Every structure is written in C-alpha cells, then in structure tokens.
Amino acid sequence: MxxxxxxxxxxxxxxxxxxxxxxxxxxxxxxxxxxxxxxxxxxxxxxxxxxxxxxxxxxxxxxxxxxxxxxxxxxxxxxxxxxxxxxxxxxxxxxxxxxxxxxxxxxxxxxxxxxxxxxxxxxxxxxxxxxxxxxxEGQKFRQEDFCQIGGISPESDGPNFKYETSYEEIGKIIHDHCAAPKIEIEKLFKLVLFNYIFGNGDAHLKNFSLIETINSDFVLSPAYDLLNTNIHFPNESRMALDMFEDFETEHYKNNGFCGFEDFIKLGEFYKIKSNRVKKMILEFPGKREKVEKLISQSFLSSEGKEKYLEIYLDRLKAMTEKF
Ligand SMILES: [Zn+2]
Missing domain, CATH: 3.30.200 (Phosphorylase Kinase; domain 1)
Structure with a gap:
C-alpha cells in the first residue's frame, strides 16, 4: 500500500x-x-x-x-x-x-x-x-514563545532556562494574555496531555507560543515540534517541565510519574470544569484503534513503530490505572 x-x-x-x-x-x-x-x-x-x-x-x-x-x-x-x-x-x-x-x-x-x-x-x-x-496571505503575524512572553532567557535564568518552570505556571500566561482564556486554556491542557501520552519529553517553554489573530488579540499558536522523544532517549524524564510548582499528588508520590490524578489536578489549577477535563482525558484511550492504524501506516521503521506503540500504551496505562 x-x-x-x-x-x-x-x-x-x-x-x-x-x-x-x-x-x-x-x-x-x-x-x-x-x-x-x-x-x-x-x-x-x-x-x-x-x-x-x-x-x-x-x-x-x-x-x-x-x-x-x-x-x-x-x-x-x-x-x-x-x-x-x-x-x-x-x-x-x-x-x-x-x-x-x-x-x-x-x-x-x-x-x-x-x-x-x-x-x-x-x-x-x-x-x-x-x-x-x-x-x-503575505502578512506576518506576531508570534511569541512562552520564554519570550515570560521574559525568560539564558542571561536571566541560566542555561536550563527553557525548563525552569511548571505546566501549572504556564497556564497563567494564557489567563494573563489571551482574550478568550477559557478556550485557550483547554487547548493548552489538551496539548500538555497529548505530549505526555505520546512520549514527548521535550515539551519545554519554547515549544509553546501565542500568536496574534486578525483581530489583534492572542491565541495559543498551532502546535509544532511534537514528537515522541522517548523512543530516541528512553532514559529521559517523561515530561520536560514539572507538572506543579509546589505540589505532588498521591499518585506521583507513589509512582514517581504522572497519572490520571495529576491531570485532574492540573485541570483544577487551570480552572477547567471537571467534566471537561475527564472528557479530554478519556478521549485518549477511546481513540486507540485509530492511533494504532496511523502508526502502522506511518513512515517509521518497524522497530520505530513497535517502540512508538509501546510508549503510547504504557502512558495510557498510567492514565487509566488506579493505584
Ligand atoms: Zn494527503
């Protein structure tokens, strides 16, 4: 085929x-x-x-x-x-x-x-x-990544500057800068969740941006640089940033990695209604067949496909198992 x-x-x-x-x-x-x-x-x-x-x-x-x-x-x-x-x-x-x-x-x-x-x-x-x-259409729109918006640079925050915050904290950027924060914060939540489930351990501050719309307000930009880094670096941590500034869930304390409870809590910090949060989380196991099909049709090597699927299934397990 x-x-x-x-x-x-x-x-x-x-x-x-x-x-x-x-x-x-x-x-x-x-x-x-x-x-x-x-x-x-x-x-x-x-x-x-x-x-x-x-x-x-x-x-x-x-x-x-x-x-x-x-x-x-x-x-x-x-x-x-x-x-x-x-x-x-x-x-x-x-x-x-x-x-x-x-x-x-x-x-x-x-x-x-x-x-x-x-x-x-x-x-x-x-x-x-x-x-x-x-x-x-020939026009250039202002785009700023979360480092630029937060005024974070190697000069002010050291060589690890892209990683020196939490997913909880970056939610504030949306609340502070977007005209329709309720919509944009759900988009951010889903993207953080997506990155976790698809093994993107490098979703740091420069991989999120706001972009100006035709009405001169700001929205979360289309997603870019999404990849399953875990298949290339199996020993790296699962997430580029800490989930929370100063908080650990029971799940995290017991397992050392994030699960369902952590994302429920992130949703609370982001002020998203809990039924919306659950719906977004459950979409990931719900679409398993479609994901498996697209992996099999991709241009990855057979070993790449195998590893890719393995990480996806492992993360689904973390998100659905109760500990
Ligand atoms: Zn096509």
Missing part, C-alpha cells in the same frame, strides 16, 4: 494526495532539488542569517514555481532532516516520528497544528517539512 507523505492516507502512484498538495504546496507537486550533503553546507553557511531559532538542524525554504529553494528571507517552510548529531536510538526515524506525531495530533485529536509532511532529498533520504504559520 502506498500512502500520502502528507496525511498518510492511501494514494495511487502519487507522492501526495491532492488535498495535501493544496494545503502544503499551493497545489503544485514540489521539487526539492537538494542532496542531504548540500543541506549541510547551506545550513552551516547561512546559520547566522536564518531567522529560525533552536538547536536542531533546519533550514528555511520558499516555493518558487514548483521548486523548494533554500532562502534566508521570507521563508515559507522549515526543513528538518535526520539530525547529524548522534542520537541514542532510532536516529533515522526522527523525521517520520515528528510527522506521525503531528498527524496524530491533527487528524485524531483535532489539535490545531502547523501543516506538515515528509519530503525526499534527491538522494533519497526523507526530511520533515513544515509550513510556517506566522505568515498568512
């Missing part, structure tokens, strides 16, 4: 389905006329000029006709291949992992995400490609 490198649905003799071509590439069949080795050269030559931050190897691209070309200005896409640094496990699966995780969030859990797909270099290897969402 051949599947679309965008939505993972079945296609015949095509790389992308028409819907994905429209959403990602303005309806054109894109050409990435670049080798992986050329990517490295561009990356190192232009590193200082690209306006995208972060430590991962990535470059900006724009669409010129059908061609995706590297650019330093007005990039429309971000391209992230397999990183060159040594990763403990399943390194070659990193682009497929990010792609699958983003697709699960979007298609199954209806989390708004950056548009994304996989794309091949001319020499064959696949990379993850995502569309920037701070540019719409």
């Amino acid at each position: 051949r599947v679309c490198m965008g939505c993972l649905k079945q296609v015949e003799n095509k790389v992308y389905c028409n819907a994905c071509l429209r959403k990602m590439f303005k309806g054109k069949s894109p050409i990435l006329n670049l080798k992986k080795t050329e990517f490295q050269t561009i990356r190192y030559q232009k590193i200082d000029h690209f306006s995208i931050s972060g430590v991962q190897d990535k470059i900006s691209l724009k669409l010129s006709g059908k061609n995706l070309i590297p650019t330093t200005r007005e990039g429309e896409y971000i391209l992230k291949p397999v990183p060159n640094t040594d990763i403990e496990y399943l390194q070659a699966d990193i682009p497929a992992n990010e792609h699958l995780t983003m697709q699960i969030a979007k298609q199954i859990f209806k989390i708004q995400t950056a548009e994304n797909a996989l794309i091949n270099f001319v020499d064959g290897e696949s990379a993850y490609i995502t569309k920037r969402f701070d540019r719409r």
Whole structure:
C-alpha cells in the first residue's frame, strides 16, 4: 500500500494526495532539488542569517514555481532532516516520528497544528517539512514563545532556562494574555496531555507560543515540534517541565510519574470544569484503534513503530490505572 507523505492516507502512484498538495504546496507537486550533503553546507553557511531559532538542524525554504529553494528571507517552510548529531536510538526515524506525531495530533485529536509532511532529498533520504504559520496571505503575524512572553532567557535564568518552570505556571500566561482564556486554556491542557501520552519529553517553554489573530488579540499558536522523544532517549524524564510548582499528588508520590490524578489536578489549577477535563482525558484511550492504524501506516521503521506503540500504551496505562 502506498500512502500520502502528507496525511498518510492511501494514494495511487502519487507522492501526495491532492488535498495535501493544496494545503502544503499551493497545489503544485514540489521539487526539492537538494542532496542531504548540500543541506549541510547551506545550513552551516547561512546559520547566522536564518531567522529560525533552536538547536536542531533546519533550514528555511520558499516555493518558487514548483521548486523548494533554500532562502534566508521570507521563508515559507522549515526543513528538518535526520539530525547529524548522534542520537541514542532510532536516529533515522526522527523525521517520520515528528510527522506521525503531528498527524496524530491533527487528524485524531483535532489539535490545531502547523501543516506538515515528509519530503525526499534527491538522494533519497526523507526530511520533515513544515509550513510556517506566522505568515498568512503575505502578512506576518506576531508570534511569541512562552520564554519570550515570560521574559525568560539564558542571561536571566541560566542555561536550563527553557525548563525552569511548571505546566501549572504556564497556564497563567494564557489567563494573563489571551482574550478568550477559557478556550485557550483547554487547548493548552489538551496539548500538555497529548505530549505526555505520546512520549514527548521535550515539551519545554519554547515549544509553546501565542500568536496574534486578525483581530489583534492572542491565541495559543498551532502546535509544532511534537514528537515522541522517548523512543530516541528512553532514559529521559517523561515530561520536560514539572507538572506543579509546589505540589505532588498521591499518585506521583507513589509512582514517581504522572497519572490520571495529576491531570485532574492540573485541570483544577487551570480552572477547567471537571467534566471537561475527564472528557479530554478519556478521549485518549477511546481513540486507540485509530492511533494504532496511523502508526502502522506511518513512515517509521518497524522497530520505530513497535517502540512508538509501546510508549503510547504504557502512558495510557498510567492514565487509566488506579493505584
Ligand atoms: Zn494527503
């Protein structure tokens, strides 16, 4: 079976389905006329000029006709291949992992995400490609990550600055800055929960942003950088931030990791109605079959698929078992 490198649905003799071509590439069949080795050269030559931050190897691209070309200005896409640094496990699966995780969030859990797909270099290897969402119809919208909003930087908070807070605390950013906090805080809650259940142990402050709307108020931005980091770093902690500032549930005291009770408590701290919180939590075991199907259709290696599923099932267990 051949599947679309965008939505993972079945296609015949095509790389992308028409819907994905429209959403990602303005309806054109894109050409990435670049080798992986050329990517490295561009990356190192232009590193200082690209306006995208972060430590991962990535470059900006724009669409010129059908061609995706590297650019330093007005990039429309971000391209992230397999990183060159040594990763403990399943390194070659990193682009497929990010792609699958983003697709699960979007298609199954209806989390708004950056548009994304996989794309091949001319020499064959696949990379993850995502569309920037701070540019719409030629206009640039203000986007600030939670470090910027909170005034947190390596200078003020040390080298670990992205991790020096809790999920409880970042809820306050929503209450302080969004015009409709009740809606946005539920979106944040669901995203924190999603990250936990899908093994994203690196959901730090820079991976959450607010973005300006057409009405000049702020909402939580579409989700980005979602991936199951636990399959690559099995010994890392389950969550990038502590759950609470100064509190531990009985579940956490007994097990050393978060479960159902912790998320119920987070919902209380976020002032979300308890029936809404329970509904959001129960959605995760409820959609197990759909998740399993999308994992099996993904571009992960067979070992990658196995590990991915294993972590998802393990987290579901933590969320449904009573201790
Ligand atoms: Zn598609």
